[in-house]
Amino acid sequence: MNLEHPRIAIVGSGAVGCYYGGRLAQHGHEVHFLMRSDYAHVKQHGLKIRSVHGDFELPQVYCHRRTAEIGQCDLVIIAMKATANAALLELLPPLLHNKTMILTLQNGLGSDDFLARHFGSTHVLGGLCFVCINRTATGEIHHIAQGQISLGEHSGAPQVRTETLATEFRRCGIECKVEPSLLTARWKKLVWNIPFNGLSIAAGNKDTAAILADAVLEKRVRDLMREIIETAGKLGHAIPLVLMDDMIERTRTMSPYKPSSLIDFLAGSEVELEAIWGEPVRQAKAAGMEMPQVGRLYEELKERIAAR
Known part of the structure; x- marks a missing residue:
């Protein structure tokens, strides 16, 4: 595997996949995008990315309808939704050689283990994206705020390849840090995702600013965050309580933002219900613990989605 000049495939070319893949392509990497609905437009017109870190365009993009057209990659x-993971069993094999790194940027819990079961733990890395980003039109991405990736290995501690990959991401304008424990980092991200993605739907289609402008909803955000942090700690993933205040204050500084789950809900698309809300509740229950706050939100979301 060539870590200096890797051949890269993006599976899931929505807002997240196009932004991070676009950054890598902007800085000289050979990046192949698996595309469906945007294929014809991007093939002809390329990608346009508006970003707080500087706008850029990619007039020529390697885009494909099938992974067999891409071939083996390093x-x-x-970056596709976790709800579509079953499709990866067919999509990934044409892309893999015996040293391919598979980096999942998916939300929630469970995707790393799914990939490890089917393709081998040593191939799998996980990345957590802390980014506000939307697809605003065909072939157009709007990067609103943040953008850091926290990177970790499924099979244990960081390796040389983990550090090398993080260094290359930074060279390409992507803030990146290496996590000693991927699973701890995933629980840490849930501290934001569970309350803000969940309440944006359950509270009646509210953006982040509207949630924090409501004292009752802000209290609920804090109650959810505390429960997630305490549960994670009991599972062996120490997260400081001060993270609650840090995440809330950072969210206040953002412009009003519709979380990705709300966008999916309003569009009639699948919401990552199980990966973000269901799996944490199940993992806690398997360890003999209850998550009443998260469990209540999980049930509310099921009802809202069913009634949509």
Whole structure:
């Protein structure tokens, strides 16, 4: 595997996949995008990315309808919804050789283990994206705020390849840090995702600013965050309580933002219900613990989605 000049595939070319893949392509990497609905437009017109870190365009993009057209790659970045994971069993094999790195940028819990079961733990890395980003039109991405990736290995502690990959991401304008424990980092991200993605739907289609402008909802955000942090700690993933205040204050500084789950809900698309809300509740229950706050939100979301 060539870590200096890797051949890269993006599986899931929505807002997240196009932004991070676009950054890598902007800085000289050979990046192949698996595309469906945007294929014809991007093939002809390329990608346009508006970003707080500087706008850029990619007039020519390697885009494909099938992974068999792409062939073997050194790095496969998965940015599709976790709800579509079953499709990866067919999509990934044409992209893989015996040293391919599979980096999943998916939300919630469970995707790393799914990939490890089917393709081998030593191939799998996980990345957590802390980014506000939307697809605003065909072939157009709007990067609103943040953008850091926290990177970790499924099979244990960081390796040389983990550090090398993080260094290359930074060279390409992507803030990146290496996590000693991927699973701890995933629980840490849930501290934001569970309350803000969940309440944006359950509270009646509210953006982040509207949630924090409501004292009752802000209290609920804090109650959810505390429960997630305490549960994670009991599972062996120490997260400081001060993270609650840090995440809330950072969210206040953002412009009003519709979380990705709300966008999916309003569009009639699948919401990552199980990966973000269901799986944490199940993992806690398997360890003999209850998560009443998260469990209540999980049930509310199921009702809202069913009634949509």
